[in-house]
Amino acid sequence: xxxxxxxxxxxxxxxxxxxxxxxxxxxxxxxxxxxxxxxxxxxxxxxxxxxxxxxxxxxxxxxxxxxxxxxxxxxxxxxxxxxxxxxxxxxxxxx
Numbered sequence: 001x002x003x004x005x006x007x008x009x010x011x012x013x014x015x016x017x018x019x020x021x022x023x024x025x026x027x028x029x030x031x032x033x034x035x036x037x038x039x040x041x042x043x044x045x046x047x048x049x050x051x052x053x054x055x056x057x058x059x060x061x062x063x064x065x066x067x068x069x070x071x072x073x074x075x076x077x078x079x080x081x082x083x084x085x086x087x088x089x090x091x092x093x094x095x
Contacts, residue, residue: 003067004087012055012093015065016047023068023084026050031060055095065089 003021008014015026024044028037037054046067055061071083 002085002087003069006065006067006087006089008063008065008089008091008093010093012050012061012063012095013052014047014049015063017065017067017087018046019067020046021067021069021085021087023066023070025064025066027064028054029062029064031062033062036061058095060092060094063089063091063093065091 003017003019003024005018007016012028017024023042025042026037026039026044026048027035028050029035037050039048066086066088068084068086074081074083077083
C-alpha cells in the first residue's frame with residue numbers, strides 16, 4: 001500500500017496521514033524560507049503536533065510534508081539502488 005493521505009490542519013496546529021511510511025517528515029518555513037520547525041530525522045509518526053511557538057507573528061507559513069516508503073532491497077536492481085514511493089503535500093497557511 002502506498003503511504004500518505006496527508007491532512008494539514010487549517011490553523012497549522014497538526015499534520016497527519018492515514019498510511020505510515022518509513023521515511024516521513026514535516027517542515028514548516030516562513031515567507032523567507034527560514035525553517036521554523038522540522039521533525040527529527042528520519043521517520044515522523046502521525047499525527048505531528050506543531051507547537052504554537054513556531055508561529056511568531058501573523059503571516060504566511062509553508063508546509064512541506066513527505067510521507068514515503070523507502071525500499072533499499074529491490075529485486076533485480078543494481079547494488080546500492082533504492083526505490084521511494086512518496087506522497088508529498090506543499091501547503092501555505094495564513095495565521
